[in-house]
Amino acid sequence: AQSVTQLDSQVPVFEEAPVELRCNYSSSVSVYLFWYVQYPNQGLQLLLKYLSGSTLVESINGFEAEFNKSQTSFHLRKPSVHISDTAEYFCAVSVIKAAGNKLTFGGGTRVLVKP
């Protein structure tokens, strides 16, 4: 079975400061990795995903995440946050050779950007 651990449940950060959200996973088989974001009163939206190729993946709004296979991590970073980045962020994995497309999520990290 797979599991995902998000080490920080809440991360307060000042506007224009950098932020890093940590994600570690456990799996005996190869996985794909995802970050989803949930803005207040909205559904989850895909932020970025790693399927193959370059281990550094970027989103259109300035976030990036790096897949580290040896450390089984997929940390999310942004060099300068905006008030609008206030949201809950979920890391997730799916097993590459599974029959379905089940996502296993971590517990989430709530980011509060302060002015």
Place this chain on the structure above:
Amino acid sequence: EAGVAQSPRYKIIEKRQSVAFWCNPISGHATLYWYQQILGQGPKLLIQFQNNGVVDDSQLPKDRFSAERLKGVDSTLKIQPAKLEDSAVYLCASSSTSGVGDTQYFGPGTRLTVL
């Protein structure tokens, strides 16, 4: 393109009552998912449909939960009878295929409170 639609958005019931949630996926998406998100936790997959067939229902409490997708389009999730621990947000998602890594698009969710 219209997103995933869910109704109702909120529901409050007494324990032992029945409740049903409805989901309409993105047009043309063959795969539909129901997730349960308990407060403070990440979403957990309950059931995955490919067209009108079940791909994965291993985490669905089948003694009280049921789901159907009769025409391969919209879907209904039912709980009968409800327990206090069923209080959660029920998320519906869809993807164009059931291929692992295919992006899942989430609806806004139905928040269920069981008193």
